Amino acid sequence: MVNLFTGVESTELFGGEVPPAVQRLVDEARGMAPERAGAALWTAVLTFPNCLPPYYLLYKFHASRGELEPANEVARKGLAVAAAQASIDRDWRAVQPADADFSMPGPARFWLFTLKALAFISVRRDEREEARQLVEKLRVLDPADRLGFGVVEGLLTQSGSR
Template identity: 75%
Template structure:
């Protein structure tokens, strides 16, 4: 599903992507790696308060195995979403009643990005960091609506190897 125009985008992030940002994202689709990366970075830099392009950019880098870059983008996304959702900048201090993480919008995006950081940590072999992130996800999303259980299973599998 198209994250920017489809239902999934609204369910996770809420709000609309500005038309100019959408044009840049569309330019990234099907483009060569360097051109796609440049278009996504341009989108994030030109629209720093628009959350979906951050997701696309950290997913882009993660899918290419560029985990350090994916982590850097996800951390920027987390900071922007925290500001928009009025959450603490330090994810470790966020509490379940600080926001409604079940509704589309910045708080839900923030939680989704926390899950992405946990996944990136597992892939980078940073098991202690991944465990801490999964623990926070469990506290904030005890029903596992965003699927942190998948990351938790990957973490357990990677530890048993």
């Protein structure tokens, strides 16, 4: 499944195949007006709640449009589904580096990537303390910064200097 915005294969990030019906909804969303594209992506998430890539596409869709409340809602739902699939604690604050292999494509990597998205969304919502806590957790779980939390950390620092 290709990201609607970047063209990057989500399977490279998260692993696994998506059901053909999900792929059809995503393909349809690419050619639609934004309102209809959002509805198609919501349909994919609600119809296939255990399929992770549509959560990613939907929270990216909302965040790119400045719709931070629905982006936050979708990211948190995706985080919960990924936590269950990766057999890690539902509370992100309790997750430790040894709980999963966050470097391999799959639910744990999706979970970590979504944690980064929540940090970004928190910065944009001016929820500085939440963003700071998320970045600190990302630093613990991804000390080599393979998923790029440093970008969010930079935004957090920049937003604090205004």
